[in-house]
Amino acid sequence: MKWRTYPEDVLPLWVAEMDVPLAEPVVEAVSAALAIGDTGYPVGPVYAEAVDAFARRRWDWRVPAERTAIVPDVMLGIVEVLRLVTGPGDAVVVNPPVYPPFYWFVTHADRRIVPAPLGEDHRLDPAALEAAFREATADGRPAVYLLCSPHNPTGTVHTAEELTTVATLARAHGVRVVADEIHAPLVLPGARHVPYLSLPGGSDAFSLVSASKAWNLAGLKAALAVAGPEAAADLARMPEEVGHGPSHLGILAHAAALRDGVPWLDAVLGGLDDNRALLADLLAQHLPEVAYRQPEGTYLAWLDCRRLGLGDDPAEVLLARGRVALSSGVPFGVGGEGHVRLNLATSPEVITEAVRRMAAAVAAA
Structure with a gap:
């Protein structure tokens, strides 16, 4: 589902599934x-x-x-x-x-x-x-x-x-x-x-x-x-x-x-810890208008994009103009408007590319 829902040129960071080999x-x-x-x-x-x-x-x-x-x-x-x-x-x-x-x-x-x-x-x-x-x-x-x-x-x-x-x-x-x-x-x-x-x-x-x-x-x-x-x-x-x-x-x-599988899980948690900090650094550098509290748990990042001026559903704009698929905040209910959910459980290279694409989409908006 993660990799087949969208065309091949779309970077998928939406559904809650990790890019890791199995334990x-x-x-x-x-x-x-x-x-x-x-x-x-x-x-x-x-x-x-x-x-x-x-x-x-x-x-x-x-x-x-x-x-x-x-x-x-x-x-x-x-x-x-x-x-x-x-x-x-x-x-x-x-x-x-x-x-x-x-x-x-x-x-x-x-x-x-x-x-x-x-x-x-x-x-x-x-x-x-x-x-x-x-x-x-x-x-x-x-x-x-x-x-x-x-x-x-x-x-x-x-x-x-x-x-x-x-x-x-x-x-x-x-x-x-x-x-x-x-x-x-x-x-x-x-x-x-x-x-x-x-x-x-x-x-x-x-x-x-x-x-x-x-x-x-x-x-x-x-x-x-x-x-x-x-x-x-x-x-x-x-x-x-x-x-x-x-x-x-x-x-x-x-x-x-x-x-x-606990040693495997602990290794994954170490990578997620690194990724949540990496995302904070990348957003501060390329999209400082996005508000982001690093998650205490899960591998999901909840991003407040309201200051970007992309409307109630920024995910739609970021998909169309940046070719990055995030979860729209709208279906999450009250407080979801203007937000997106990003899946951190991937490689640092993918997270870096995702933020690059998001910043390019905002610049083109």
């Missing part, structure tokens, strides 16, 4: 399965056990297998959790600007979006959250807060203090939290991911985790839904057929990544 343990696990014809249906706790081992080492967080369920991927897992704790027409609170599929999947599931915009500093706004929670529960119906942690597209890594405030507000208003933590392994130096379910107030919440983003395994489908202790009975009601969706090879690949 060798992943290649070995999938190759071994293929060599013996192991391409059947998945079964067993191998994914949950791998997540638990990784989470213990990385975040001192335990993931009991009995409080997990295999799901096809994170977004489909979110939809299935929404079906467990809400009904048609119930509210789902999100923090725009936020990952566009949040809107698509939630509305397709016949739930309604209630926005609680991030602050200008790209951080959670407790006042906006409380107002959204009040609106979401005003009719006495169930409501969910869909938390993006770390946040896509801003790269914000929420602190323990911020998440504790979330838990307090959610409890006070009877809102259930569903945390999308797909980017959790991709926290860069200087920040630390706090699993939402590790908080004292997160016991009635859910988390969706996957190795797909951190180890570049989007084409090998699998994810894990995790319930807090008070949510275990809800997760136990998830229909058996949901677990038929993940790929067996995906589960093997993800488990190998989580179990044996």
Whole structure:
């Protein structure tokens, strides 16, 4: 998708996919399965056990297998959790600007979006959250807060203090939290991911985790839904057929990544750390009007291009005149106008060329 969506002369830095060779343990696990014809249906706790081992080492967080369920991927897992704790027409609170599929999947599931915009500093706004929670529960119906942690597209890594405030507000208003933590392994130096379910107030919440983003395994489908202790009975009601969706090879690949691919991940994080600083230097030199806060996590850069005078959708102009494909900020919702999202997970040479093309496009505008 990344390289075939646009013509060959376009430099693609849009979809969340990394330009890296696969971790060798992943290649070995999938190759071994293929060599013996192991391409059947998945079964067993191998994914949950791998997540638990990784989470213990990385975040001192335990993931009991009995409080997990295999799901096809994170977004489909979110939809299935929404079906467990809400009904048609119930509210789902999100923090725009936020990952566009949040809107698509939630509305397709016949739930309604209630926005609680991030602050200008790209951080959670407790006042906006409380107002959204009040609106979401005003009719006495169930409501969910869909938390993006770390946040896509801003790269914000929420602190323990911020998440504790979330838990307090959610409890006070009877809102259930569903945390999308797909980017959790991709926290860069200087920040630390706090699993939402590790908080004292997160016991009635859910988390969706996957190795797909951190180890570049989007084409090998699998994810894990995790319930807090008070949510275990809800997760136990998830229909058996949901677990038929993940790929067996995906589960093997993800488990190998989580179990044996940590040195590879740490090397990638080092490269991403270098790339976020490189982008800051290049923008300061060639496009100083672009506002850019270096991400604390993910491999995504959220660029404020409003001072360039390119309208609400700068990505359209940069594609047409610079032949560089970035994600338009508009589909990310409130606060996305005049912004673009750039994928940092590529070579320094590609990032350099992308900024050169962007600057040339602005000069020609």
